[in-house]
Amino acid sequence: MSQLTILDNYFAEKREKHLEELKKFLSIPSISSLSEHKADMQKGAEWLSDSFKQAGLENIVIDETKGHPVVYADWLHAEDKPTVLIYGHYDVQPVDPLNLWESEPFNPEVRDNKLYARGASDDKGQVFMHVKAVEALLELEGSLPVNVKFLIEGEEEVGSPNLEEYIESNKDKLAADVIVISDTGMQGPGQPAVCYGLRGLCGVQIDVKGAKGDLHSGLYGGGVQNSIHALVSILESFRDEEGTIEVEGFYDNVRPLMEEEREAYAALGFNEDELKQEVGVTELFGEKGYTHLERVWARPTLEINGIFGGFSGEGIKTVLPSEAGAKITCRLVPDQDPEEIVTKLKAHIEKHKPAGVTVKVTEFDKGKPFITPFDHPAIQAAGRSYEKIYAVPTAYTRGGGSIPIVAAFDEILELPVVLMGFGLSTENFHAPNEHFHLENFDKGLRVIGDYYNELSSLSKEELKK
Structure with a gap:
């Protein structure tokens, strides 16, 4: 039986249990911008800590900052294998206007195979998938194919004011070979995408x-x-x-566009x-001589x-x-x-x-741009994992927006950054009725599990910039 089949059977069997656990995470109103939710922020950090422990991770700590805490955990027993730093956030946006929600924002509800709740897509649902992928591999194999470190913060929705200082102060603790972030979207329904650059x-x-x-x-x-x-x-x-x-x-x-990039964008068939x-x-x-996607x-x-x-x-x-x-x-x-x-x-x-x-x-505000070459082995490995599960070619894209902390990771830790998200632009993150398509939750768990295996086949030298 193949590794993918084993993962598929595991996640199918555990689906309802995982959804119930995710609902408990989503029920915590961890709104970082509102002072009245300070206790909820702590509760969210503690929930993550418990989830890390349940998954089999080690060295779990809730690190205090000048604002809301950072939650760290790791598993470092894959000798001579790459180390993956997984970043995400457990804070969420406010829910106003409340009257536009069709269900309570912190009382998660499944409708039409979509999970509705604040944070379902941005970013609790996607963070949860990485935790459960690690848990699955540890339960099935007793070990992981790579070393992993989790860094999940509580201030992304307010601009990560204290995270850069935390990264600077913990460079040794956060040392890795690649950073993986699932806080972005796919190109469209059924169309996975790896984002390799942000403005x-x-x-x-x-x-x-x-x-x-x-x-x-x-x-x-x-x-x-x-x-x-x-x-x-x-x-x-x-x-x-x-x-x-x-x-x-x-x-x-x-930096001018490479011809390979222009060809890849054209191949997307953007209308x-x-x-x-x-x-x-x-x-x-827009600027003459460039397509809309290039602009x-x-x-x-x-x-x-x-x-x-x-x-x-x-x-x-x-x-x-x-x-x-x-x-x-x-x-x-x-x-x-x-x-x-x-x-x-x-x-x-x-x-x-x-x-x-x-x-x-x-x-x-100022934020530096970021790019990892789209032909980087870690980027291409993510593409292969997507293609195994979604059975279509992966799109390699850049994002027109900005996530300043991604550039800080790139600059301070000097590591390739892989943005492999599972959300869709239609999922109302930051708006009423935020939701997460459970088709991408199901497939995403399998993609992430396979990606860790894909990364294990790469050497640390290959992953270096």
Whole structure:
């Protein structure tokens, strides 16, 4: 009997038991952003600790941080085999608006082979799968094919403010050969995907100040600078009519797409007409010479997220606004550095500042981009495991969004990162009626179990960058 058949029989037999255990995990309202749930955060950490113990893991500890705790566990008896660091989070988003939920967010319910609860997909369900895959292999074999370390935090949904410091302080404890994260999604129903790159992020607020107060447009219009006009002039200077960013040096360090990547994206058969219909536009827009997927996965952006200033009430108020402002963010790609980009933005703003106003630039969140080459052995091994279970080719994708802590893992621990998720974009994570398709729960358990076996066939040297 093959290893996959043995795993399949095991998970089929244990399915109801596993679902009941997962429901207990999901019933804990571990909302990290709300202080009234501090005790629930501790309860969530303790539940994980108990689950690790039940699975057969060792050296289990709830490590306190300046915020919510980190839960660590390991099993390190696979001599000369790779070590896998598994990262996830047990905190969840708030549930508002509660009236839009069709069932209680912390009273898990299965409907139409979907498990409804806050955290079902993001990220408790996916963390739970890794724990149960380890438990299965230990029960069936008495050992694991690789060494494993779990690092499950309680602050991902609030930006992981204390995790980077924890990683820096525990580099030896967290030393591994590869990091595996299941907190991303598949390409679509029945279409598994390994995400091998994420864009970084930087953001600024631009505040323009003209006269000491709003001025009458009849008395001063045409003779004193209008702050909104000045702001619009600055914003207009950022991009040309085709979306190319005109900040000097912005593209200097952008890593070009490999031809193999462009071919892989084209092979996905992405339908741009369907996207236009989905988002309600007549045309797509973006940097010339790139497809939509290339633009959102592998090219940097500069977007205006909000503009404020002047009078916006009913009717007309004939004034020259004294103040105006805007918020902008940039999505960054390898090898762009957020600090360098912000410096270039400031220089550009100063250069294009109209006469008659002062400009203040305030910096916001920054996160570095991350990439593991998509032909890396750990990435390809994940693809093979997906294909055995889903029986279709694995898609190799990048993510257009940002998960700053992933870049921190990459930079501090200097390890390849494998993002192998089992969620779907339609599962309402962060929204009412979050759910997890149990088809992917069932298949995902088998994929993860097989992936550990796939990794055991790779040497530590092969896994090195």
